[in-house]
Amino acid sequence: MNTRQAFEFHGEAAEYFRVWIVNLFLSIVTLGIYSAWAKVRNKQYFYGNTRVAASAFEYTAEPLTILKGRILVVAVLSLFSLLAEYYPLLDAFYLPLILLILPWLVLRGLVFNARYSSYRNLHFSFTGKLLNTYAVVLILGMLTPLLIVFSAYFLWMGSRSYASDMSNMSGLVLGVTLLLFIWWVVASYYLRQYYVNNSRYGRLSFVMLASLKQFFIIFGIAAVSFSAALLLFLMTAINTAATSFQMGPGMTYSISIIFIMLLYLRAYLKVHVFNQVWNMTRLTDIQDQPPTQLLSFSAELKVNALFFIYLTNIMASAVSLGLLIPWARVRLARYQIERMTLLSHGDLDRIIADEKNKVDSFAGEMGDLLDIDISL
Amino acid sequence: MITLQVNYFDGQSAASVSAELCLEANGDCQLLAHQLQYNFHWSDAELSPELAKTARRLQLPNGGQCEVTDLAALHAMEAQQQDKQKTKGLLYWVNCMESRWHYVVLTAIVVISMSAGMIIYGLPALSKYIALALPVSIDQQLSEGTDALLESDLFKTSEIPLKRQQRIAIAFTDIINQLDDEHSFSLVFRRGLGANAFAFPSGVIVVTDGLLNLAESDAEVHAVLLHEMGHVVNRHGLRLLLQGSVATLLLTTITGDFSVSAGFIAALPMMLLKKGYSRDLEREADDFVLTYLESHEMSAKPFTDILQRMSSGHEEAGSIWQYSSSHPATDERVRRLQQRR
Numbered sequence: 001m002n003t004r005q006a007f008e009f010h011g012e013a014a015e016y017f018r019v020w021i022v023n024l025f026l027s028i029v030t031l032g033i034y035s036a037w038a039k040v041r042n043k044q045y046f047y048g049n050t051r052v053a054a055s056a057f058e059y060t061a062e063p064l065t066i067l068k069g070r071i072l073v074v075a076v077l078s079l080f081s082l083l084a085e086y087y088p089l090l091d092a093f094y095l096p097l098i099l100l101i102l103p104w105l106v107l108r109g110l111v112f113n114a115r116y117s118s119y120r121n122l123h124f125s126f127t128g129k130l131l132n133t134y135a136v137v138l139i140l141g142m143l144t145p146l147l148i149v150f151s152a153y154f155l156w157m158g159s160r161s162y163a164s165d166m167s168n169m170s171g172l173v174l175g176v177t178l179l180l181f182i183w184w185v186v187a188s189y190y191l192r193q194y195y196v197n198n199s200r201y202g203r204l205s206f207v208m209l210a211s212l213k214q215f216f217i218i219f220g221i222a223a224v225s226f227s228a229a230l231l232l233f234l235m236t237a238i239n240t241a242a243t244s245f246q247m248g249p250g251m252t253y254s255i256s257i258i259f260i261m262l263l264y265l266r267a268y269l270k271v272h273v274f275n276q277v278w279n280m281t282r283l284t285d286i287q288d289q290p291p292t293q294l295l296s297f298s299a300e301l302k303v304n305a306l307f308f309i310y311l312t313n314i315m316a317s318a319v320s321l322g323l324l325i326p327w328a329r330v331r332l333a334r335y336q337i338e339r340m341t342l343l344s345h346g347d348l349d350r351i352i353a354d355e356k357n358k359v360d361s362f363a364g365e366m367g368d369l370l371d372i373d374i375s376l
Numbered sequence: 377m378i379t380l381q382v383n384y385f386d387g388q389s390a391a392s393v394s395a396e397l398c399l400e401a402n403g404d405c406q407l408l409a410h411q412l413q414y415n416f417h418w419s420d421a422e423l424s425p426e427l428a429k430t431a432r433r434l435q436l437p438n439g440g441q442c443e444v445t446d447l448a449a450l451h452a453m454e455a456q457q458q459d460k461q462k463t464k465g466l467l468y469w470v471n472c473m474e475s476r477w478h479y480v481v482l483t484a485i486v487v488i489s490m491s492a493g494m495i496i497y498g499l500p501a502l503s504k505y506i507a508l509a510l511p512v513s514i515d516q517q518l519s520e521g522t523d524a525l526l527e528s529d530l531f532k533t534s535e536i537p538l539k540r541q542q543r544i545a546i547a548f549t550d551i552i553n554q555l556d557d558e559h560s561f562s563l564v565f566r567r568g569l570g571a572n573a574f575a576f577p578s579g580v581i582v583v584t585d586g587l588l589n590l591a592e593s594d595a596e597v598h599a600v601l602l603h604e605m606g607h608v609v610n611r612h613g614l615r616l617l618l619q620g621s622v623a624t625l626l627l628t629t630i631t632g633d634f635s636v637s638a639g640f641i642a643a644l645p646m647m648l649l650k651k652g653y654s655r656d657l658e659r660e661a662d663d664f665v666l667t668y669l670e671s672h673e674m675s676a677k678p679f680t681d682i683l684q685r686m687s688s689g690h691e692e693a694g695s696i697w698q699y700s701s702s703h704p705a706t707d708e709r710v711r712r713l714q715q716r717r
């Protein structure tokens with residue numbers, strides 16, 4: 001038995017505007033205290049309006065939990081900067097400390113968000129391990145690019161002392177660019193894999209089957225065509241603008257063109273990564289022997305359509321001084337959600353709660369401290 | 377008795393069961409479905425707050441949940457049980473605000489005017505407070521690259537007779553000695569960029585030959601120099617920088633949108649803002665001139681004269697410095713100066 005069920009989005013711009021503006025108002029008049037409730041209500045609006053197979057999603061976090069977490073973060077940060085006033089030595093530990101705590105905070109946020117997202121009264125969960133999180137977030141995500149840039153810097157400093165060869169220099173720049181590109185692709189891939197593979201819905205595990213090779217193809221095409229377009233544009237721009245140092249309208253024009261190119265690049269990457277990841281994700285009951293694949297997805301975003309939405313959203317938000325942001329968000333959400341389909345290879349009723357993972361006090365006590373959202 | 381069609385989820389599986397919920401006047405509830413009958417009391421179940429047209433959920437004591445899409449029938453149930461209900465929660469009132477347009481318009485007006493007030497009055501006051509508390513050495517760092525710019529081919533060496541340059545420089549030093557300010561001022565003569573004068577945050581003040589040729593007396597030149605010193609003494613470079621960055625931060629946090637290229641969303645309002653900010657700073661620099669002239673019992677006429685002549689001669693095209701291009705309409709400034717007298 002195979003069934004296809006389209007994801008639906010029932011939000012409306014005018015309706016969401018009211019939720020959004022009341023959230024803003026209450027957050028301002030309560031000096032930010034209400035922002036925890038605002039966050040929950042905002043999420044509930046989008047979750048509650050997303051439906052598939054005749055049921056909506058649900059966000060069930062307690063605002064008070066989120067508020068406590070936020071107060072804690074503010075308290076720790078102010079305590080630290082107060083201590084740094086008296087012990088200036090502490091300043092040196094600030095960055096390493098934050099780097100060290102960050103992966104833990106990321107994990108907490110993911111666990112919290114999953115635990116309080118549910119569908120048909122079954123909650124999602126996130127089973128990432130701390131060690132794994134450090135490997136992905138700290139080592140791959142933050143330390144690797146720093147290492148590449150620093151080693152290049154020292155290499156450059158070293159070579160400068162005995163030879164100031166231009167070809168050497170461009171070789172170095174090319175090498176660093178290539179390394180950073182490889183890092184970008186690898187990090188993007190493993191971050192998503194970490195996110196997807198550690199997600200659960202009831203007893204079902206998400207499994208991402210997309211390969212690193214496919215990521216390299218997507219990012220490679222994007223990087224090559226973007227660089228070519230940029231080079232072409234810069235050459236024509238230099239030819240036309242020619243000699244004089246132009247700051248006026250010419251500069252604004254060039255910046256806008258480059259911005260539009262960047263936006264197109266973003267839409268391209270988003271669409272292909274999103275489609276790739278979702279189309280290659282399965283929900284599997286690993287406790288069944290042999291494992292059964294129950295659900296998969298089909299995502300069909302289009303680059304031009306998404307680019308057009310991005311561009312018009314930005315223009316509308318800017319021209320309306322932010323008042324059209326709700327419209328822009330609803331529009332983007334509708335497009336992304338309604339281009340997705342759920343494919344079930346079996347009975348949804350067979351999905352059952354994960355008994356083992358039922359009580360998760362770890363997630364409940366403090367909430368999402370960083371407000372992170374990893375979007376695919 | 378009120379009945380309601382719901383979807384029932386037992387919390388053990390993702391199965392969706394369509395069921396009927398019946399509520400008696402005394403609060404007794406019964407959930408009925410194929411092979412299922414469950415009795416509970418209304419007050420033991422927890423109903424999720426209302427939010428737009430999204431489905432509401434009744435969390436049952438057995439861990440099950442009813443998803444309700446028929447909001448009108450649910451309202452009837454709530455109304456019937458009102459006397460047994462606990463006090464209405466915060467989110468009940470929030471929903472009331474969201475669902476009535478006149479409240480929404482009211483909150484929108486408050487939000488818009490408060491953000492506007494913060495940006496127009498709060499921020500400049502705050503950045504002034506911060507800038508004046510910061511050491512003068514920061515202004516030095518802000519002006520890095522000054523020398524390179526002055527030696528670039530935008531400028532040529534001045535053709536003003538050395539004698540006149542020296543006379544102006546002496547008057548300049550004289551004013552500085554009276555100022556009691558920590559900046560290390562210096563005066564630079566250059567040819568280029570029309571009739572203009574501008575200051576770098578560090579205290580380097582540039583006057584162009586065009587301006588000196590336009591001036592009909594030394595008093596007029598002194599007034600212009602004073603205006604530029606006003607920018608330096610009042611830390612306008614630093615303040616503009618602080619205001620700009622805090623405003624961007626504020627705009628992005630208010631809109632809460634770090635994802636949709638927030639910087640570009642903020643670009644247009646920022647442009648308008650910067651224009652407004654620099655106009656206020658021009659007024660402050662003008663006031664600095666007036667205060668000086670008043671304390672020395674000198675007339676403001678030379679200042680208004682040269683302002684008028686500068687604007688009638690040639691309006692500057694956009695230039696790269698913070699405050700050379702953004703002088704407010706001269707008529708308005710002159711009128712203000714004359715009123716103050």
Ligand SMILES: [Zn+2]
Nearest residue numbers: 603658661699
């Ligand atoms: Zn000025």
